[in-house]
Amino acid sequence: MKAFVVMGAHEVAGGYLPHLLLGAYMVLLVWLCYLGYRKGKSTEEDYYLAGRGQGLLVSALTIMATMFSSAALLGIPGTVYRDGLAFVPFAMNLTVGGLGIYFLGTRMNRLGKARGYVTPADMIGEYYGGTSIRILAVSTGVLYVLPYVIMQIKAGGYLAERLFPDAPPIHVLGREFDMFDTGVWVLSLLTMAYVLVGGMRSVAWTDVVQGFLLLTGMLVAGLATVLYFQSQGGFFRAVSTLPPEALTMPGATGKWNPWMIFSICTIVALGAVIQPGQWMRFYAARSVKTLRQCALIFAVVLPTCFIFGIMVVALGARVEFPPAWKAPVDELQAAEAWHGDGDYAEGARVRYADGLFEAKGKVSSGQVFEPESWNPVQKLFPHEALGPEPSDTDKAVIVMTQLAVPEVFGAVFGSIVVTIILVAVLAASMSTADSNLHALSAVLTRDVYDRYVSPDASERQKTWFGRAVIVVATICSVALVEFSNESSGFNPLKLITQLMLLALSFCSQLLPVAIDVLFLNKGTQAGAVAGLSTGIAIVVLLNFFPEYSLGVTSVLHLCAVGVLANALVFILVSRFTRKVPGDRVEQFRRIIRGER
Template structure:
């Protein structure tokens, strides 16, 4: 590995900058509320970009462009579904969740919110939801560690084992030091880097190819069906791709951004910023993949890497389009995508262990300082488990990542959404809804299938279960309904 490599130098500068932000956030972290929720102090810009960056992992810069490069525009349905789902999440959940979590004992985590929203003295909601978070996010974190290792391995020729630790160490360090503020501030920088990378690269590809009409002719000459949005897709396949958008209602690492906004009045502006960022980055990713078809058709001599692996189309175009210093900055966008999602997942997992197990069951009277240090210890513990799983990149456990988005979306999504709009919902309705959603995802995936993405039946069945069980239950206590009404009134006034 050449230590004078400009790309390596820019990566090192970028990582050092992220760690410095972690130290700045450390000085602003006074208590556990600050460490896991930033003291509910995020403005609209940081709320929007940190939600976007924590959502979009390396898939945005590698997986999506690669899919478009290989199969054409028919692969863009998932982007349309994600945009619709994210917009509905901002519209119906973001503001309400910000207010309702504050009214419900200033809840710091989703399990915390569920427990107080339904006055669950049995603690079953807290235990089950925290376990779901820990299991799915530990696997999710492992996939992020693998993605980071693969990036360092392919860019700098590192051994996989070395790349594993190098890729994970920087993220772990700034989460450990600075907590939620560090994650949110670095997410904002990373989101900016990601949008810069995805908007500038297509422009340079177009300039290098010359005439846009000729570009379209080249793509059509390769395969006219590249332009066909419906190529090889049945109605069920399209619905399944659009169904990815349902996942947003239940993703803890995204929902926690809404909880951390400084007020409900911040949300509308954050929604506009967040959706603009998301639409531009997804459009950029689709464009990169699509233009890559024309570029490598015109330049077959440099197409070896993308022919072998379509997911390298963005990386290869950047290396070919830009001088090494600029390429280093743009390729840092891939690292940013990986680090932003991994950091958000590490922190949510740490929060679940610290707030929902340690404080709730072991040390109710723990001081704020003690909780912050326990939270830091939990970040290290989860990270080490994730690195252990990732040390075997072929591990079948990583295949479970395909369940995680659907699992969270079906288990938590209906519970979160309905609990914010219907005061008649009960504890038993929430618990049964979570169980039905999670079980449906697994059973559908393993035994039924039918070509339909499992989040769709999971979300529908969980919603029906919540409604029916809540109606069969006795009405919630007056205190629950009064608290709901007060929170709802504040939301509408905002």
């Protein structure tokens, strides 16, 4: 195992450097929360949209910070670490996302200001009419937010483990909390607190700080990685030594074929910019001009930071801490040892010479083990410096940063830089968690409580209901993370990238109706309901039973399969059902064209 600086040399601030910098960062967040509270008004619109007056700096950074979550700084580089260059084209989804902001976001902004929309369901529900379409829009929001918040909270646990590797467990109310548990709870409670108090204004202002931190942190980590490899002949020479499986498609795990990457960089990318938190930011921007400028910044700055920052770090980690194909320990222990006098059916598993093998067909008894009759059963495990589990690939950026930065900048200054970079990763998690908790609160308050539960509620009652949603959602997410961390069996919450893509698969189901409302105006209420229902059902079904896709999800991402089925049903049903009233369509068109 490579020896490297884990965190903060002991000579720096008496070993308390992580505590000091992290404490300063949290104090700054609390101060911004207080300012947001002082400036805010006690109205639903101000709490959720900050008065619809966000300028270029705040809009650009809050949109980018919401997009760049722990998936971008931990999960995606973890996938690059595992699969190599095959996943690097994923960065193109950010350019497509910028186009989505330019063409979709600007039209949403005009409609939101003219008609007072707060949530995605406000626009979709008013255009098509009826309760069903609004409830389905709410469902996609809820199904998106929970996995996304969960993965941000997991990242807080990972970072706490790395920031304070030698810290003893904390005992509270008779329960022992290790550093993972402590990080999960601290990130969750702090994020929940400033969202509760300051609403959108506090969220957006903290996103400005977090946006600067994460953009700077990515580029500094990438620079340090490139400089680190100069002593080995240069970064590109080092990467060229990777095994062929890490240099070509479909990658080491065989998953990232060109069609899979294309579907992610188009449909998933557009789905990401219409997630509830981003949709509300389009409503909150000061003007269409502001959003167009944001789109340009987004399309240029984020791909640059992604490719020359964390992608570089992930590939460097692949070189310095190579993963290895191994038989899963639990499956190896459960398998019976091969013996020459036995007969084995197709699919039977045996243990032989520290390896796990599965019979290709019926294998008859024999005194010699014949490898050509058996398939090795292996998974790609990360280097021991990252951790023992396959999901520990998500720690690639953290481990590589802790190796390269002190080596390049020196132990003392390097420790400061490492701490700031890890705080930047924490900032990415918090900026996305706060946006999604805030959006979930708006969706359930505006589209459920306000409309169906208590239509006569006062502004104060609605605001407090929204805050209660934030508390309940945070506690449920923490409980799921704790369950995931302790579970040794089926665990769908392990890999951050998988959580991200599952969440985006749900919110992307709003893409066909959004395009229809904003551009085409051909769909019907029945078509929208049928299409959304189909898309959501397919994502749920194929996520748990991928074999039912008959191999389609091995070529196209699940998100794209759901959206394509959604769009097809939407078009077919709309051809034979009652159209949206013409005067309503004309009202929307006039607003989108900028006419009074």
